[in-house]
Structures are given as structure tokens and as C-alpha cells.
Amino acid sequence: MNCIIVDDEAMARAVVAKLSENIPDxxxxxxxxxxxxxxxxxxQQTVDVIFLDIHMPGFSGFDxxxxxxxxxxxxxxxxxxxxxxxxYEYEAIVDYLVKPITPERFEKSILKVxxxxxxxxxxxxxxxxxxxxxxxxxxxxxRRLIKLQFDEILLIxxxxxxxxxxxxxxxYTVHSTLKKIKQKLPEDxxxxxxxxxxxxxxxxxxxxxxxxLIGKNVIPISRSNRPELxxxxxxx
Amino acid sequence: xxxxxxxxxxxxxxxxxxxxxxxFINIIKTELPVEVETYExxxxxxxxxxxxxxxxxxxxxxxxxxxxxxxxxxxxxEEDLKRGETILxxxxxxxxxxxxxxxxxx
Numbered sequence: 149m150n151c152i153i154v155d156d157e158a159m160a161r162a163v164v165a166k167l168s169e170n171i172p173d174x175x176x177x178x179x180x181x182x183x184x185x186x187x188x189x190x191x192q193q194t195v196d197v198i199f200l201d202i203h204m205p206g207f208s209g210f211d212x213x214x215x216x217x218x219x220x221x222x223x224x225x226x227x228x229x230x231x232x233x234x235x236y237e238y239e240a241i242v243d244y245l246v247k248p249i250t251p252e253r254f255e256k257s258i259l260k261v262x263x264x265x266x267x268x269x270x271x272x273x274x275x276x277x278x279x280x281x282x283x284x285x286x287x288x289x290x291r292r293l294i295k296l297q298f299d300e301i302l303l304i305x306x307x308x309x310x311x312x313x314x315x316x317x318x319x320y321t322v323h324s325t326l327k328k329i330k331q332k333l334p335e336d337x338x339x340x341x342x343x344x345x346x347x348x349x350x351x352x353x354x355x356x357x358x359x360x361l362i363g364k365n366v367i368p369i370s371r372s373n374r375p376e377l378x379x380x381x382x383x384x
Numbered sequence: 385x386x387x388x389x390x391x392x393x394x395x396x397x398x399x400x401x402x403x404x405x406x407x408f409i410n411i412i413k414t415e416l417p418v419e420v421e422t423y424e425x426x427x428x429x430x431x432x433x434x435x436x437x438x439x440x441x442x443x444x445x446x447x448x449x450x451x452x453x454x455x456x457x458x459x460x461x462e463e464d465l466k467r468g469e470t471i472l473x474x475x476x477x478x479x480x481x482x483x484x485x486x487x488x489x490x
Contacts, residue, residue: 157441158411159448166397166404203440227444228459248393248447 149261153179154186154212155201155225160247164199164225167254174258183207187215187378195220197261199245202226206357213238214375221261225249285332287313287322294320298337302351302363304329306344316363341377342370349380389449389486409490416445416487420480427473436465439476445483454479 151174153164161179168176177195180186183204190198200222202209209226213219219240227247236244242264243257285301286293296315305312306326313320313329322329326346330338333346340346341360345367353361358374360367369377398405419442426435443458457479461472 157444158415159408160444162408162411163397166401166408205437227440227447247444251396 149173149196149265150175150177151197151199152177152186152189152195153199154183154204154209155179155199156181156204157201160201160225163247163249164254167249167251170251171255171258183212183215187212190216191382196265197221197223199223199225202228210238211371211375211378213240215378216240217379221264223257223261285329287320289320289322296320298334298348299350301338301348303348303365303367304338304346314363314365339373339377339380341373342368355381387451387453389451389483391490392450393448412445412448413487413490416484419445420484423480432465432468432470436462439465442480446479449483449486451479451483454483 151168153161153176155161155164158181161181165176165179168174174197177193178189180189184207186198198220200209200212202224203226204212209222209224213222219238222238222241223243223245224241225245225247229246243260245253245257283298285296285298287296288294296313300315300317302314302316304326305314307321309323309325310321311324311326311329313322326340326344330340330346337349338346339349347360347362347367351362353363355361355369355377358369358371360369360377394405394408398408419438423435423438423442426438439458439462443455443462446455446458457472457475461476464470464472
């Protein structure tokens with residue numbers, strides 16, 4: 149059984165690594181001080197278990213779990229007892245260790261992981277939905293139906309009872325809602341990253357902190373939509 | 385009786401592995417001053433949310449040194465900071481000074 153440790157505290161990583169030494173069939177193959185590096189690693193390699201700190205700067209352990217398409221078993225490590233209920237809402241999370249972790253409690257956790265592995269494979273958080281069928285969308289502007297190719301749309305912004313459909317050349321204001329247009333857009337290209345914005349994923353120029361640059365538009369990323377965005381990125 | 389920092393947990397974790405014990409203490413000696421400095425800066429700049437974040441990190445170290453009462457105070461302080469209250473700042477400062485003094489003896 150192999151595992152990685154994700155925790156921004158070196159001391160906390162050292163504790164888990166040391167406790168792992170006492171488990172004969174558990175190998176720590178890598179350690180990460182931030183979530184992004186761990187996600188990059190997991191895009192390249194599969195592991196059996198992640199020992200994951202809940203509380204990391206800018207990215208909670210729960211965000212992390214949601215980001216992974218096929219999460220392995222996750223054992224949360226935390227200084228707080230308050231997240232236990234939330235933790236068990238995630239199928240991938242098999243245990244919840246409160247720091248400082250004792251050898252006895254760690255061994256118990258490993259037994260839980262093994263028990264979970266014997267039962268069934270972890271199911272991904274969400275099933276992938278089907279991708280697009282057509283390549284275009286017709287929008288109604290002053291009784292005229294205008295054809296827009298999906299790949300020319302940069303983003304869609306909600307503005308009350310209207311939406312702005314922004315393309316590379318023009319902006320179109322349409323009487324509709326984000327919810328309605330979302331149903332017409334292919335999910336493999338478009339992604340809602342904020343309650344007021346759907347973006348064309350392929351048009352992203354860069355991502356900085358909590359915003360995305362598309363064309364000349366800086367679009368905020370909401371906390372709840374961030375994990376899905378991160379999951380979709382082909383990180384190097 | 386006032387609690388004092390101890391190495392009980394570290395000894396339990398290390399077992400007979402003296403090299404690990406030494407290495408672990410070195411990690412703390414490296415990490416603690418950085419965290420304390422970050423804490424002091426966020427306090428100075430009145431950044432309450434960031435202060436709460438670093439208190440969260442520091443409270444784990446209190447636990448490692450067996451400071452259960454101090455840990456409980458840190459939990460309350462962290463919650464207070466998130467609500468914009470700093471009433472426990474002085475108590476927490478005293479705790480940090482005690483821990484730093486202890487770490488310097490290791």
C-alpha cells in the first residue's frame with residue numbers, strides 16, 4: 149500500500165511519516181507542503197491513500213478531495229474536531245485523525261483504510277456528463293436568430309433577467325438566464341465558475357489566485373466552483 | 385498548577401529512534417520562529433483572519449508539547465479572531481513566549 153502526505157507543516161508531515169514506518173506494508177512515496185503540487189503529482193500517478201491536512205492556506209482538504217477525479221482513500225489530519233461530520237459526507241474519506249496523532253490511533257486508521265479497500269473501489273465524486281452534440285448556438289436578438297459557434301464564445305455573464313454573451317468580436321445581450329443557457333452548452337467546453345459567470349474553458353489565458361483571465365476579462369472564481377475548475381486543468 | 389511544555393509526545397513518537405527525535409526537534413526549531421514571526425506581523429498589521437490562520441498552525445505545536453490548557457485557549461483565540469475579537473491576545477503571547485523559551489533549551 150502506498151501513500152502520500154499533504155500538509156503545509158513540516159512537523160505534521162514528519163509525524164505521519166514516522167508513524168507510517170511502523171506499518172510494514174505502508175510506503176510513503178512522497179510528501180507535499182501544498183495542495184497544488186500534490187494535485188499535479190496525482191495527475192501523473194495513482195496512490196492508495198492520502199494523508200491530508202484539512203486546513204491549508206487557500207485550499208481546504210475538502211476542496212482538494214473534490215478536485216480529484218478519482219480520489220483514492222483519504223485520511224484527514226486536523227487540529228480541529230469540528231469537521232468530522234462534514235468529512236464523512238465524502239465517500240473517499242475513510243478516517244479523520246485529530247492531531248497530535250498517536251501510534252495507536254494511526255494503526256486503527258490503517259485498519260480502516262484496509263477494510264475500505266477490501267470492500268469496494270472508491271466511486272468518483274461526480275459522473276462525467278456527456279459532451280456536446282452540435283457546434284453552435286442560436287441566440288435571439290431583436291427577432292433575429294444569430295448563430296454563434298461554441299468556440300467563438302468567451303464567456304456568459306448574468307445580468308438580472310438578461311445574460312451577456314461575450315465573443316471575441318462582439319457582445320450580445322439576450323433575455324435569458326445562466327441556468328437556461330448552461331443546459332444548451334457543452335460541458336466539456338463550458339464551466340460555471342461563479343454564480344454570475346460561465347466561461348469557455350478553452351479560452352482561459354491564465355488563472356491567478358481567485359480569478360481567471362479570458363480575453364481582457366478578469367472573472368472571479370467562487371470558492372464552491374474552484375475545485376471543479378482545478379480538476380479540469382491539465383496541470384504540468 | 386500551571387502546565388509546562390514537555391517532550392512526552394515526541395518521545396512516544398520517536399521510540400528508540402534518537403536520530404528522528406533530533407531531526408523532529410530541529411524541524412520545530414526551524415518552523416516555530418517563522419510561525420511566531422508571521423503571527424507577530426499579522427497582529428501588528430491587525431490582519432485578524434491571517435492571525436487566526438497562523439494561530440491555527442501554532443496550536444498544533446502546543447499540542448505536541450503537551451500544553452492542553454494552552455491549546456484550548458488557542459482554539460478559543462482562533463475563534464475569537466474570526467469574529468473580530470482579540471481579547472486573548474495577551475494570554476496567547478505569554479504562551480508563545482513560554483514555548484519559545486522551552487524550545488531554545490532543546
